[in-house]
Amino acid sequence: MILGRANIATLLTSLSIQGCGIITGVLTARILGPTARGELATVMLWPMILSNLGLMGCNWAVAREIAADPQRESDWVQVAAISGLALACSYLAIGYFLVPYLLPSDKQHLIGLTRVCLLLIPLDIFNQILLATEQGRMRWRRYNLLRASFFAFYAVLICGVWLSRLAEVRWFVWAFLGSHLLAVGIRLAIQWKALMSSRLHVAGCWRLLRSGIPFFWSTVSNLLTLQLDKVLVVALMPTKAVGLYAAAVTFGNAHSALGEALGITSFAVLANESSTEKQGRILSATFRQATLTALGLGTVLACLIPFLVRPMFGTEFSRAVVPAVILTVAASLNTAGNILNQGLKGVGQPYAGVVSQFLGNGILAILALVLSPRLGLMGIAWAVVASVCCQVLLLVVAASAILGISSICFWPLHPKDLRVFYQQLAALRAKAFAFSGPGACE
Secondary structure: OOHHHHHHHHHHHHHHHHHHHHHHHHHHHHHHHHHHHHHHHHHHHHHHHHHHHHHOOOOHHHHHHHHHHHHHHHHHHHHHHHHHHHHHHHHHHHHHHHHHHHHHHHHHHHHHHHHHHHHHHHHHHHHHHHHHHHHHHHOHHHHHHHHHHHHHHHHHHHHHHHOOOOOOOHHHHHHHHHHHHHHHHHHHHHHHHHHHHHHOOOHHHHHHHHHHHHHHHHHHHHHHHHHHHHHHHHHHHHHHHHHHHHHHHHHHHHOOOHHHHHHHHHHHHHHHHOOHHHHHHHHHHHHHHHHHHHHHHHHHHHHHHHHHHHHHHHHHHHHHHHHHHHHHHHHHHHHHHHHHHHHHHHOOHHHHHHHHHHHHHHHHHHHHHHHHHHHHHHHHHHHHHHHHHHHHHHHHHHHHHHHHOHHHHHOOHHHHHHHHHHHHHHHHHHHHHHHHOOOOOO
């Protein structure tokens, strides 16, 4: 199941993205050091949150509309682009006035640069909406190439900053925005014909916005899951600790590519499947096999982190080792939760993920406030683990109820799943050897 062609292609793309992320994370930490790295994380935090909120769930809605009616793809591309432009302008204005209130008092000197970084909002909204059309049609090759384009551009530009010895936060912000601009250019060029070939339907814009509302709340809860720990670190910790946490997250999320890839494909596959029985089989099997794989990868990564952080990031980041190990555990569990969350979105049931994430984030906030004064970054990291455990358990219960299957179907430690996984792995290796063998290219 998880070694299908679409999953493998998406996983390889996600791994490439993770590789670019490690390169940029290491270079950024080496050039800036913990304090300036913390400033960069602070500057980027709220523009990233606002850009995702600004989508108002339209990216998920347009993917489902196109999956349901592929013949109207051009119409939906134009509707999504116009809707995205209107939303981007609104959220850009809101963000400009909110920035001084969102930054803590000890980080007010970053207001100007944070406002510059708000240019991310229109760029990211266009990127995600146009990318959603490829996901809805399950054009995985083009989808993955477009998805990876930003990260490739950003890695190249950060390497340029490193070679130029430009050790200032503002250059990293401009590299970040420039990479998004280049990605937007590619996606607009591909969809230009669709944008110009259809007439604008205002009713379609209102329909898309209404359809996006359930997914908007899902986006809010998902953002809390992804960003609440960082918001708390920025609010409660000094800038140097923010930089250390950013380094810990880089390693802790190194194997999150698996959950991201399977979440993407699960959404599209389940959106295109009308049988509830088949949806249940697909989602439970994907969850079981992915959970086993994620736990194995997480264990290996947790053992390697103490030997990798200092050589890669520098001795100044030594205090990030233990939080990185703890966050690796959380990322392994989050892989499983992401598959269930995205799969339930694909069947048109996003509220289960919303409820689980809001409850999980409530646990995160309470535990972080209690533990951080005594344990510092480790307290926040343990709060993340508790939050993810709560979310996964709630999602399993919700998925079993919605799809009409037993919760036991999601239990991953079953010999059958191990056997199926290794059979698929062996088949994949056999194909690879056959492709690379004598005469394969003749």
